[in-house]
């Protein structure tokens with residue numbers, strides 16, 4: 001299927017174009033594609049819509065799907081050390097590093113930075129094992145990146161929570177929430193930074 005607006009490839013049965021955010025069934029509505037001003041990534045609204053859409057498609061077509069929630073380690077110090085302007089620069093650089101760490105078909109979005117900054121990565125056609133591999137690869141890639149924008153935060157690490165669609169389960173599955181809770185639960189158990197948490201390991 002080709003998007004009527006931007007002519008990008010749209011997955012079969014998708015309601016929204018993952019490239020431009022236009023509804024494929026109603027051409028009169030505005031695109032839900034909204035970019036987060038700080039990171040220039042998809043914002044939380046769009047990411048939630050894409051995750052919901054991909055989960056529905058995964059269940060209907062019996063295809064694997066995983067979601068990662070990425071949290072910056074030691075972020076409470078980062079806020080304190082950097083202030084808003086430097087922090088925003090660092091988040092933008094981190095966003096680019098995350099995009100480079102994943103496949104072209106994966107979608108990276110920015111969720112929030114009320115507490116520690118959180119990013120989301122949507123991994124189509126990826127099962128639980130693949131999600132752990134992707135999470136580990138992402139962590140290694142971030143840990144070895146020299147960040148120019150961050151002052152003394154030239155090196156940083158992230159921890160990742162993973163969730164995978166359960167094709168046997170009926171009803172709505174909120175993979176973002178599952179990945180987030182898995183991350184929080186792993187954190188609460190007192191493990192150190194730079195970890196991957198997933199239902200296979202936790």
Ligand SMILES: [Zn+2]
Pocket residue numbers: 003004005006007008017018019020021022
């Ligand atoms: Zn489009």
